[in-house]
Amino acid sequence: MFSRKYISNLNIISIMKVLVGSKNPVKIDAAMEAFSSYFKDIEVEGIEVGSSVPDQPVDEETFEGAEHRAKVLKKLDDKAKIGASFFVGIEGGVINIYSKWFGIGVACIMDNKGNIGFGTSPMFELWTGAVEKVLEGIELGDVMAEVTGDAQIKRKGGAVGFLTDGVVERKDLYVSALKLALIPFLKEDLYSKKV
Numbered sequence: 001m002f003s004r005k006y007i008s009n010l011n012i013i014s015i016m017k018v019l020v021g022s023k024n025p026v027k028i029d030a031a032m033e034a035f036s037s038y039f040k041d042i043e044v045e046g047i048e049v050g051s052s053v054p055d056q057p058v059d060e061e062t063f064e065g066a067e068h069r070a071k072v073l074k075k076l077d078d079k080a081k082i083g084a085s086f087f088v089g090i091e092g093g094v095i096n097i098y099s100k101w102f103g104i105g106v107a108c109i110m111d112n113k114g115n116i117g118f119g120t121s122p123m124f125e126l127w128t129g130a131v132e133k134v135l136e137g138i139e140l141g142d143v144m145a146e147v148t149g150d151a152q153i154k155r156k157g158g159a160v161g162f163l164t165d166g167v168v169e170r171k172d173l174y175v176s177a178l179k180l181a182l183i184p185f186l187k188e189d190l191y192s193k194k195v
Helices: 004-009 025-036 060-080 128-135 140-148 158-163 170-181
Strands: 016-020 042-046 086-097 100-111 116-120
Touching: 016 025, 016 060, 025 042, 025 086, 025 170, 060 086, 060 100, 060 116, 086 140, 086 170, 100 170, 116 170, 128 140, 140 158, 158 170
Parallel strands: 016 042, 016 086
Antiparallel strands: 086 100, 100 116
């Protein structure tokens, strides 16, 4: 758990509010689980915001989309005086590494002072047929809906849930990414130093 000193620095009186840039229940539940690992008395609210990147982000677009969502939430919070402590952008994308294509989740967390942390999920390899479609701009969720016959798969276990027979779910990936994105806030003394 964070020290009381750190919590008081965030101006938290009783309940910490976390805004997530999506209404997708998988992303909201992942944020609740990840933040609950470090904080008590949190409230997570999903607000639909755009990512500024294609529906199927590729490579760095996935990071850009996650960061954009967090920044938009902070601006909304500043304008509406919601009083949130953290703003969360989560983006699912594909990335090319070692001549292979992988599905990846990227989380960007911004605090109310504008500090940012990034985290990524474990990656999973995509098959050639899926890669061809996503590189044409078709969302992986839509590819999976076609494969599984479940139009709501991205609001459930996602591609990774299907591919692992439910052993790893989409939410699991996002929880990992979010926990890692919190590192700069956990170790603020290390990450705030100028090199």
